[in-house]
């Protein structure tokens with residue numbers, strides 16, 4: 290890689306108690322202090338009960354550690370999970386780890402997995418920053434990040450997910466030939482990520498893989514914002 294990291298390394302996972310008694314793999318990190326996640330992550334007692342039952346089956350847990358399960362695909366910030374269900378329906382073999390902080394979205398994905406009888410997906414209600422250090426390097430064949438929160442104000446750009454240290458770690462996690470696929474409706478985010486990933490000698494831009502459209506994407510298109518898909522392959 291030709292560029293040097295601009296921030297400190299990705300933080301180690303911290304297993305903190307959860308706000309709403311929701312099971313979660315790793316609750317540590319600043320994203321959960323953001324009122325957006327706190328307010329919008331609440332669920333009714335019935336939904337919470339459904340969540341807990343389904344998370345036993347589909348959630349990543351201490352009994353199903355990452356090192357043993359060894360996912361090949363990582364999807365970060367899946368929202369309501371339609372892209373994950375679509376991927377796993379098309380390929381029911383490849384192991385997918387799907388990570389999001391948003392409890393109701395995690396529940397929606399788990400319901401989708403159950404309805405489609407999908408067995409090759411594990412879900413983590415977690416801040417991905419806490420999981421990245423735990424994944425084994427060089428194992429992923431695909432990383433998908435579709436419409437990460439755009440944080441459009443310049444002064445909030447530091448809150449965007451694809452910071453230099455995160456990009457560095459994701460490139461480490463990819464195996465040879467692995468692909469990082471990113472989509473956004475934010476022109477400035479796309480420019481930043483393109484410039485950032487251009488700095489990695491081991492990456493080469495490729496045509497983005499086909500993917501299902503997402504809920505956020507539909508919203509962006511309705512609002513008249515163009516969508517960009519960008520992808521890079523890690524050289525051997």
Ligand SMILES: C[S@@+](CC[C@H](N)C(=O)[O-])C[C@H]1O[C@@H](n2cnc3c(N)ncnc32)[C@H](O)[C@@H]1O
Pocket residue numbers: 320365366367368369388389390391394415416417418435436437438439450503504505506
């Ligand atoms: C704008 S939404 C897009 C959701 C989905 N990909 C779509 O296109 O509809 C961004 C998602 O990223 C999740 N997210 C944001 N920061 C995250 C983090 N650090 N770790 C895991 N998920 C995160 C949010 O909870 C949210 O579901």
